[in-house]
Amino acid sequence: MDLKFALIAGFLVVVFTFYYLEKEISKSEIFWLYSGLAILMGFISLYNVIYSRQSFEYYILMGVFFIFMASLYFEEGETNAAGRAT
Structure with missing residues (x-):
């Protein structure tokens, strides 16, 4: 995947999140969605790194992007999956 296409995909995810997901589900659910992704x-x-697949390096970029998106929706005082306060 070319960097241009990765940036376009990231922009589309941001727009989809801001204009659709925020209206449909809560911020904590968005956080857990992006954390899981x-x-x-x-x-x-x-x-892909273990099996040396050169054409799939964009998964690393998308993983970093999803971590960034999850950090945008992290709320202080929220409980984690085990039910403990963070």
């Missing part, structure tokens, strides 16, 4: 992209990136 970042973990998934991390595992896919690890798999």
Whole structure:
């Protein structure tokens, strides 16, 4: 994937989040959605690095992007998945 296409995909995710997801679901659900996607992209990136697949390096970029999006929706005092306050 070319960097230009990765930036366009990131821009579309941001626009989709700001104009649709924020109206439909809560901020904590958006946080957990992007956290889960970042973990998934991390595992896919690890798999591709282990097997030396050169054409799939954009998973690392998307993983970093999803971590950034999750950090935008992190709220202080929120409970984590185990129910403990963060």
